[in-house]
Amino acid sequence: MTNTFITLLESKDALLADGATGTNLFNMGLQSGDAPELWNVDEPKKIEALYQGSVDAGSDLFLTNTFGGTAARLKLHDAQRRVRELNMAGAELGRNVADRAERKIAVAGSVGPTGEIMEPVGELSHALAVEMFHEQAEALKEGGVDVLWLETISAPEEFRAAAEAFKLADMPWCGTMSFDTAGRTMMGVTSADMAKLVEDFDPAPLAYGANCGTGASDILRTVLGFAAQGTTRPIISKGNAGIPKYVDGHIHYDGTPELMGEYAAMARDCGAKIIGGCCGTMPEHLRAMREALDTRSRGDAPTLDQIVSVLGPFSSDSDGTGDDASAGGERRRGRGRRRA
Template sequence: MTNALRDMLDSHDVILADGATGTTLFNMGLAAGEAPELWNTEQPKKITALYQGAVDAGSDLFLTNTFGGTAARLKLHGAEKRVHELSRVGAELGREVADRAGRKVIVAGSVGPTGEIMEPVGSLSHALAVEMFHEQADGLKEGGADVLWLETISAPEEYRAAAEAFALAGLPWCGTMSFDTAGRTMMGVTSADMAKMVEDLDPAPLAYGANCGVGASDLLRTVLGFAAQGGDRPIIAKGNAGIPKYVDGHIHYDGTPELMGEYAVMARNSGAKIIGGCCGTLPVHLEQMREALDTRPRGAAPTLEEIAAMLGAFSSASDGTGDDAPGNDRRSRGRRRRG
């Protein structure tokens, strides 16, 4: 078992993760509805460029192009028999980039949701979910991933199934959820719920947190919610680069590089140890985030008013955790900055 990320967590004040996979690949020509994972074998030079862009911008860690790599997701493209292959190749390409970086860079094997609803609400059983996640995890491990990285999860049942699968694969892991529904995940999980859940898992993730969601302001409010629980497990923040706008037939995120630099500093001051970007975050954003983290001194945790003033209004008045929880303050809603 590799301990590369654990070692980096011990040696670094803060770890800069990568940015957006999908946004970058769309800019490279990926068509809407096309499975990005197929590019691991069909367009390997572009996937290498995706990884290299993050490394060149200063990222200490990047995710593999395997987010939709479970059998359930690949079945939509007739590629459900290629789970192990596509995950292995995605990690192999990442390993090559990381090994020639001239410094330690972590390859994190990305694992996204299955897209299915788990029992008892849906039809996906725990056993089948574990099997699907295990199959992908084995491919990522064989390809040389340092750590498995679960992301954009909404249901606690799916999070637990992935944790069990990762234990079977024998790799350390991290896991984030997406808090996109008035401070909760789509399945109702709050920041406090997640902080408790991860401590009950065996093995627990090396780090946990939030990614994607609505915007950077909401994500930082969730990070403050994690920090308020008082645990010592490292927190992950991977917020979107602003809010999506539909312009000339394409989705555009309005967060500027300068704004993402401010977000990175606020994320660190809010308690996050691993900080990156999600949708819309390009290398130019990562460069500003790297510079801001390296040159700006650590400060006190920002207030909700300060977050709203700098990054824009929250999408909801409450973070979903109750009257006395961080975020349930209508006064914190401010005017959103334009990117």
Template sequence: MTNPFIDLLAQKGTLLADGATGTNLFNMGLMSGDAPELWNTDEPAKITTLYKGAVDAGSDLFLTNSFGANASRLKLHGAEKRVHELARVSAELARNVADKAERKVIVAGSVGPTGEIMEPVGTLSHALAVEMFHEAADGLKAGGADIGWLETISAPEEYRAAAEGFALAGLPWCGTMSFDTAGRTMMGLTSEGMVDMVDGLENAPLAFGANCGTGASDLLRTVLGFAAKDPARPIIAKGNAGIPKYHDGHIHYDGTPELMGDYAVMARDCGASVIGGCCGTMPAHLAVMRDRLDSTEKGEAPSLDQIVAALGDFSSAGDGTGEDVAPKRERRGRRRS
């Protein structure tokens, strides 16, 4: 299968993805509790600024402002009938930015979780989940997205439903999960388990990996878990810019651009070939990540001890598999600030 994403990855070897959506939009005035997707039609200039921030910082691909564009989430804002429209417009704005860039830039249509728990634990049926994902994916495709981009998923059942939704829309896709619970997803999946799940999908993603979670250290340990399985597909790493801190009524992330530059290089050494940031990652972080990836040769995979020294402690003793227990040690070297 040929696709602009696959072609660019083959050409460059490593792709820099974008950073945060929410963090950047909050800095532009989005209020807590508001639906960012409504800004696609209400504040298109600000969404264009969001996209241009990533492209101008050097990103090879960026995600659309459509993370919550599904009927379940938009129902909370009385906009459940606008899923296709808001997804489509998010991609149209992105397509315009990408097409004006002086280099090839990939538009990745962001698709987040439904916010509901699937059967048999919850009430969301597989068929309804597939249709929710299909509706979003179809809107993104209509708007000109090169690929779909599933992110922050916890349940294997929801990941599988999304794969079917992308297939119905005829949109190639990538998909990440969030390993934020002692090295596992909230629903208990390990890094090894994700590789096995992806391999078994009929409509498998072009690339897979991890995003968000806790800190950058934890995410790299997950990437090492992926790489240990020698997967057939490229690995994605989109870690948060440090650890969230509550200050003056707002959440701030303590990762500096320099720390994220270290993270980007180490993510590549761990085995990731699509590297970006998640919560807290701003254009200033991306610019340093771009420079470090361009100016540093790929090296050997770091040890857990080296990850801790560069990026800070892990949030749990192990990666969820019972192996690779994090070293008990004091931090040294560059600290977060």
């Protein structure tokens, strides 16, 4: 394991993360319903091209193509016995791309949700969840990632299981949740809840925040919610490139590179240290985000009205906390046309 991620985190004002994995792979020919992780072995050149696209666009770090790399997710494709093989391959391809770069690039081992509901609501036990996350973490570590990156989590129970697994693997980690249900995660977690949750772990994540969810406006409201808790831990913001729309038989995200550049600068002003994109975010979006972070001076945290005026309306009236003043500024209803 290298310390590249920690070095970058300590030496840079803000880090640019990568963009979408699935969107880019679909453009390369991945079919709906296929497991992207299988391409780590079957289409390694395409996976290296995915990683290289982020590096060429100016990213300081990228996530491996291992989001669905637990045994629970791979079982859907009869690949549950290939956890070590597929995660190691995804990590090694990333390590190769990063090591060839002319500047320091961190490789983050992506770990997504199991896709199962944990006890007591569902049937997945804590012990089994830890076992599956640990298996994936060890494979990513063996493949050479700098840091483990838990993402798109909804339930605190699953977040805790992953944190325990990462401790067993003796790896530094980051973690994000998806606040896609009126400012909360699907399981009801608020930004304030998460800010408190991450401090319960030993070791705590190096950084935490939000990814995916809805559009750029909503994720910035969540980032403001994190910052309002007085956290000193670096905050992550990886928002979608606009809102998905069904156009000519395909899902299209309406966020332009210009909008994502505005988003990146505003995310930094809201308090985010690590800024990237999620669904729909392509290399052209990342280039605009890189330019915005490099050329614009840091400003004051925007009000909610200012976020709406630049990035478009919120998808819900509330950020989920029940305190309309907690994120600063007067709350603007999510009506009207998105500016893209």
